[in-house]
Amino acid sequence: MKMILRWFAGGDDSVSLKQIKQIPGVSGICPMLSDIPVGEVWPLERLMALKEEVNSAGLELEVIESVNIHEDIKKGLPTRDRYIDNYIKTIENLSKIGVKCLCYNFMPVMDWMRSELAYPLSDGSTALAYDHEEILKMNPADIADGILSNSKGYYMPGWEPERMGQMGEDIKFYQSMSTEDYWNNMKYFLDAVIPYAEKYDVKMAIHPDDPPFSVFGLPKVINSAENMRKFLSLNTSKYNGLTLCTGSLGADLNNDIPAIVREFAAQGRIHFAHIRNIKHSEDKVFTESAHPSQCGDLDMYEIVKAFYDNGFDGYIRPDHGRMIWDEQARPGYGLYDRALGATYLLGLWEAIEKSKK
Numbered sequence: 285m286k287m288i289l290r291w292f293a294g295g296d297d298s299v300s301l302k303q304i305k306q307i308p309g310v311s312g313i314c315p316m317l318s319d320i321p322v323g324e325v326w327p328l329e330r331l332m333a334l335k336e337e338v339n340s341a342g343l344e345l346e347v348i349e350s351v352n353i354h355e356d357i358k359k360g361l362p363t364r365d366r367y368i369d370n371y372i373k374t375i376e377n378l379s380k381i382g383v384k385c386l387c388y389n390f391m392p393v394m395d396w397m398r399s400e401l402a403y404p405l406s407d408g409s410t411a412l413a414y415d416h417e418e419i420l421k422m423n424p425a426d427i428a429d430g431i432l433s434n435s436k437g438y439y440m441p442g443w444e445p446e447r448m449g450q451m452g453e454d455i456k457f458y459q460s461m462s463t464e465d466y467w468n469n470m471k472y473f474l475d476a477v478i479p480y481a482e483k484y485d486v487k488m489a490i491h492p493d494d495p496p497f498s499v500f501g502l503p504k505v506i507n508s509a510e511n512m513r514k515f516l517s518l519n520t521s522k523y524n525g526l527t528l529c530t531g532s533l534g535a536d537l538n539n540d541i542p543a544i545v546r547e548f549a550a551q552g553r554i555h556f557a558h559i560r561n562i563k564h565s566e567d568k569v570f571t572e573s574a575h576p577s578q579c580g581d582l583d584m585y586e587i588v589k590a591f592y593d594n595g596f597d598g599y600i601r602p603d604h605g606r607m608i609w610d611e612q613a614r615p616g617y618g619l620y621d622r623a624l625g626a627t628y629l630l631g632l633w634e635a636i637e638k639s640k641k
């Protein structure tokens with residue numbers, strides 16, 4: 285298992301590589317090139333420069349989060365083949381700089397969604413929050429505006445302004461598409477890409493839908509044990525795997541996260557884990573809490589134990605953190621709370637490991 289942190293390249297992060305290097309036990313980072321338009325090839329020279337920057341800070345670059353998928357692929361348009369070819373070329377380039385794992389998602393139009401980016405918690409910190417009723421009261425363009433205008437000037441992954449312009453039309457498109465067709469488009473993508481992931485030894489790790497229930501009538505696919513089973517059976521290569529995000533799946537109170545981890549880790553299909561806690565006040569209303577079990581609904585000991593007991597040897601990152609100690613950073617991605625999360629998770633791992641000896 286390796287503990288890593290998400291980091292944004294190109295001067296688009298308040299957190300420095302030097303600071304990340306000083307978090308005990310963190311071996312690397314999972315960056316992305318956010319300025320490359322979705323669907324275009326990530327140039328090798330840019331990747332080599334990124335690797336050099338990361339390695340010279342004493343950190344590893346074995347995971348990328350994320351290479352986003354062009355909407356034409358998700359829509360199944362004839363133009364998808366060009367974007368799939370570009371995706372394969374990007375995988376080849378990533379392999380040339382030693383990347384082993386690629387996190388991506390197959391969510392229509394929007395990546396993750398929240399109703400608030402700085403919801404005040406009782407301890408004076410702020411956190412990302414979700415309230416389904418509030419979301420349904422807004423229109424998608426307002427949600428995008430809310431996220432982009434509260435991002436403190438940072439790029440918000442999955443909310444690229446150029447894609448947001450298309451949002452209204454895209455939503456209509458997906459509303460008239462059957463979920464089965466959406467699955468078929470996913471299979472088409474996997475069957476084209478996975479043989480190259482094998483060839484270049486880059487494990488593909490899909491991120492669950494966040495939230496894991498439908499919003500605005502959009503298809504939701506990676507949101508439950510049953511659907512993850514279906515996803516993994518679409519293409520049975522080990523290179524077709526999961527990013528197991530406890531917070532995304534945990535937003536559906538019916539999901540038993542330790543059981544999900546046990547099942548898919550035992551099959552060797554989890555390559556990357558995003559571990560964070562969330563606290564519900566009611567169904568479909570939650571805040572992202574601090575990582576420890578006592579702060580949220582999820583039992584972190586059971587979750588980490590499920591990974592350990594089932595031989596997980598992939599990457600873990602503490603997921604979003606709260607904004608604490610007056611930090612000014614990209615919502616969810618400050619230094620302090622994620623560093624506390626990493627240390628806590630490493631502590632659980634060590635205790636579980638030693639209890640087995």
Ligand code: DNO
Nearest residue numbers: 350387388389395396441491
């Ligand atoms: C949210 C992240 C996601 C994730 C993508 C992967 O903060 O976990 O945006 O990076 O879904 O493609």
